[in-house]
Amino acid sequence: xxxxxxxxxxxxxxxxxxxxxxxxxxxxxxxxxxxxxxxxxxxxxxxxxxxxxxxxxxxxxxxxxxxxxxxxxxxxxxxxxxxxxxxxxxxxxxxxxxxxxxxxxxxxxxxxxxxxxxxxxxxxxxxxxxxxxxxxxxxxxxxxxxxxxxxxxxxxxxxxxxxxxxxxxxxxxxxxxxxxxxxxxxxxxxxxxxxxxxxxxxxxxxxxxxxxxxxxxxxxxxxxxxxxxxxxxxxxxxxxxxxxxxxxxxxxxxxxxxxxxxxxxxxxxxxxxxxxxxxxxxxxxxxxxxxxxxxxxxxxxxxxxxxxxxxxxx
Amino acid sequence: xxxxxxxxxxxxxxxxxxxxxxxxxxxxxxxxxxxxxxxxxxxxxxxxxxxxxxxxxxxxxxxxxxxxxxxxxxxxxxxxxxxxxxxxxxxxxxxxxxxxxxxxxxxxxxxxxxxxxxxxxxxxxxxxxxxxxxxxxxxxxxxxxxxxxxxxxxxxxxxxxxxxxxxxxxxxxxxxxxxxxxxxxxxxxxxxxxxxxxxxxxxxxxxxxxxxxxxxxxxxxxxxxxxxxxxxxxxxxx
Numbered sequence: 222x223x224x225x226x227x228x229x230x231x232x233x234x235x236x237x238x239x240x241x242x243x244x245x246x247x248x249x250x251x252x253x254x255x256x257x258x259x260x261x262x263x264x265x266x267x268x269x270x271x272x273x274x275x276x277x278x279x280x281x282x283x284x285x286x287x288x289x290x291x292x293x294x295x296x297x298x299x300x301x302x303x304x305x306x307x308x309x310x311x312x313x314x315x316x317x318x319x320x321x322x323x324x325x326x327x328x329x330x331x332x333x334x335x336x337x338x339x340x341x342x343x344x345x346x347x348x349x350x351x352x353x354x355x356x357x358x359x360x361x362x363x364x365x366x367x368x369x370x371x372x373x374x375x376x377x378x379x380x381x382x383x384x385x386x387x388x389x390x391x392x393x394x395x396x397x398x399x400x401x402x403x404x405x406x407x408x409x410x411x412x413x414x415x416x417x418x419x420x421x422x423x424x425x426x427x428x429x430x431x432x433x434x435x436x437x438x439x440x441x442x443x444x445x446x447x448x449x450x451x452x453x454x455x456x457x458x459x460x461x462x463x464x465x466x467x468x469x470x471x472x473x474x475x476x477x478x479x480x481x482x483x484x485x486x487x488x489x490x491x492x493x494x495x496x497x498x499x500x501x502x503x504x505x506x507x508x509x510x511x512x513x514x515x516x517x518x519x520x521x522x523x524x525x526x527x528x529x530x531x532x533x534x535x
Numbered sequence: 536x537x538x539x540x541x542x543x544x545x546x547x548x549x550x551x552x553x554x555x556x557x558x559x560x561x562x563x564x565x566x567x568x569x570x571x572x573x574x575x576x577x578x579x580x581x582x583x584x585x586x587x588x589x590x591x592x593x594x595x596x597x598x599x600x601x602x603x604x605x606x607x608x609x610x611x612x613x614x615x616x617x618x619x620x621x622x623x624x625x626x627x628x629x630x631x632x633x634x635x636x637x638x639x640x641x642x643x644x645x646x647x648x649x650x651x652x653x654x655x656x657x658x659x660x661x662x663x664x665x666x667x668x669x670x671x672x673x674x675x676x677x678x679x680x681x682x683x684x685x686x687x688x689x690x691x692x693x694x695x696x697x698x699x700x701x702x703x704x705x706x707x708x709x710x711x712x713x714x715x716x717x718x719x720x721x722x723x724x725x726x727x728x729x730x731x732x733x734x735x736x737x738x739x740x741x742x743x744x745x746x747x748x749x750x751x752x753x754x755x756x757x758x759x760x761x762x763x764x765x766x767x768x769x770x771x772x773x
Contacts, residue, residue: 269616272771294618301616305609322617366613 222246223268223297223374223404227277230263230428237263239428240277245421247373250400252419252436253408256530260428261408262302265378268406269299281374295323297374304363304382308352312343312362315351316369323370333369340395341365356383364392368399375399377407381414393418412522415439426530436522443520443528447493450477450518451501452485454511461510462486468504470497487518556593556639560585560646582646583664583740587704587733590668590675595696597635598679599689601628602767606687615771625763629680629756636672640665660742667739670752674732675700677759684766700732707731 223245230238238260245251255261266272268279270286270293279286284293307315316337320330338347341361346354351362360383367375380396381389396405397418409415415422416436424432424439432439440446455461461484465474470491478485490497498515505512560582605611614624650656679696686692705711707728716724728734732755735748 266612271612271616291618291620294616299613299616301609301612303609305611305613307610308608319617322619324618363613 222280222282223376223406224280225264225268225277226279228264228267228274228279229276230260230267230272231275237428238267241425241428241430242277243423243430243433245404245406247402247404248400249421250396250405250407250419252415252422253406253425254410254412254415254422254526255408255425257410259425259530261425262378263428264425265299265302265376265406265408269297269376270294271301295370296372297376298367298370298372299375300364300367300377300380302378302382304360306351306359306363306366308350310351311348312351312354313338313347315362316365319366319369325370333371337365337369340368342391357385357388360384361388361392373403375403375405375407377405379409380407381409381411389414412526415522424526424529431529432525439525440520440522441493443522443525444489445487445518445524446520447490448518449488449490449498449501449515450485451488451505451515452483452513453505454482454513455484456509457482459508459510461508464504464508465501468497468500470495470500552593552596553639553642556589557642559589559593560643582643583668586668586671587736590672591697591700591704594636594672594675595679595682595693595700597632598676598696599683599692601632601680602684602763603687603689603692606770607689611767611771615767621764621767625680625760625767629676629760632676632680633669633673636676637669640669640672657742660740663742663744664740666744667736667748670739670749671732671736674703674752674755674759677756677763678703681759681763681766684763684770703730703732705731705733707733 225241225243227240227242228238229236229240241260241264243251253261253264263272267274268281268286270290273287281293282296284290284296286293307318310318313334316334317330320326320333325333338344341364343358343361343365346358351359354362360380364377364380367377377396381392384392393414396407399405400418400420407414407418419436421433421435422439423430432442434442451465453461462474462476465471465486465488472489472491474489475487476484477487488497488501498517502512502515504510602611605614615621619627647656647661650661651658675696678699679692682695682699683689683692685695708731712724712728715727732752735751738745739748
């Protein structure tokens with residue numbers, strides 16, 4: 222279990238992280254979301270023991286990151302932001318070096334290096350200097366470094382940054398697979414990534430946790446989640462809106478598009494999923510509205526994200 | 536430590552430095568000192584006397600990348616989150632660089648062979664000379680390691696290390712201390728000279744390995760590396 226207890230970090234007078242608490246159990250993949258400078262990297266740096274917290278504590282697998290730092294570090298793999306690597310080493314040399322520091326030697330080290338090279342698709346560049354690699358490979362080399370010792374806990378700061386869509390997909394697949402028996406935290410500002418890999422997400426802004434929920438739960442916070450989008454043609458001279466709003470279970474409506482007699486109206490329900498769609502369809506038929514489509518909308522993470530983080534700023 | 540070693544011997548800079556070191560050594564020994572003309576089977580005046588000056592340029596060049604490079608590449612975050620302590624990291628890097636200097640020194644062995652072939656040198660004195668030079672290299676190196684932790688710019692690290700080392704040399708260099716003795720009481724000059732590597736270097740070149748000299752080098756290196764750790768610890772947060 223990765224545990225953060227009221228982690229707080231001051232840089233001078235500036236409070237970069239403010240009493241952040243959460244836990245991540247094995248089998249969970251936690252997405253860490255937030256605008257730039259929200260405190261994501263700072264929180265991760267405290268979790269990995271790179272930055273000493275100003276207050277609060279963190280533990281990796283029960284080992285306090287300050288008091289029992291070495292044991293905590295042994296249990297985890299860390300991919301720092303921007304994927305730093307030793308540019309003057311070859312890929313194999315770099316991974317061998319990490320293996321040595323991780324206490325592996327001889328056959329064990331070779332095996333671990335080979336396995337990781339295979340997993341991270343580095344076969345083709347294994348003898349190249351890391352400094353000559355493209356950003357995508359660079360990122361994968363550093364990622365390889367973090368999983369080399371098959372750690373129980375993984376902390377990844379923007380693991381898909383700089384990768385092309387295919388590579389992103391590969392890395393996400395890998396993370397998802399590893400997530401079955403490991404506890405993983407990853408930060409990102411790509412919202413689709415949260416949907417693609419995370420079992421849970423935390424949105425942080427100005428150093429404070431604003432939301433901690435499943436991706437589905439977060440989406441449900443969107444105002445639009447569960448609303449109905451109805452597209453229809455109205456008969457000449459009829460205003461359908463008051464009638465629609467009078468339908469049982471409708472809070473309000475909103476005209477999204479209007480082109481002559483064709484309309485797209487969003488209808489917000491009082492309660493999600495209580496069969497409002499059927500009642501709307503019934504009403505439309507009764508009033509002679511030619512209903513073309515009626516869909517239930519799913520909340521979008523970016524809207525939720527924006528709503529949560531903007532609220533914080535104002 | 537092994538990692539840094541590989542880093543050193545894998546990088547072209549290292550070979551360039553070794554070659555420069557050997558060339559300069561030969562140059563000073565044979566041309567400036569006129570080793571052959573001296574007709575003495577002795578390395579002290581011809582060879583070892585140049586090291587405090589030679590090292591002034593070469594050792595900071597070896598040391599400048601130690602931490603500055605980690606900061607520049609961002610790998611500091613990587614290495615300090617691996618399961619090793621800060622002390623181990625500092626010491627490992629330092630020892631690797633020191634070993635590198637020792638190897639460069641060892642490569643001057645043809646000079647010893649030449650001397651032995653030409654005459655009958657005091658091997659004990661030569662051995663002490665080497666020990667002294669390597670300790671001197673270690674002392675400079677600890678300074679360089681410390682200055683390298685201050686900045687991400689290798690050039691600044693180099694200049695700062697060279698300046699501090701220059702001070703450590705001049706504080707006990709007779710052409711500086713002798714005129715100084717006319718101005719200030721002798722005991723002050725002696726105290727200042729006590730901080731100098733020169734004082735301790737020369738006594739070892741005479742073929743004496745004194746415990747006090749070892750203690751001097753040991754404490755200088757310890758102090759510098761400790762400062763190195765404090766700087767890194769403080770700089771982490773920024």
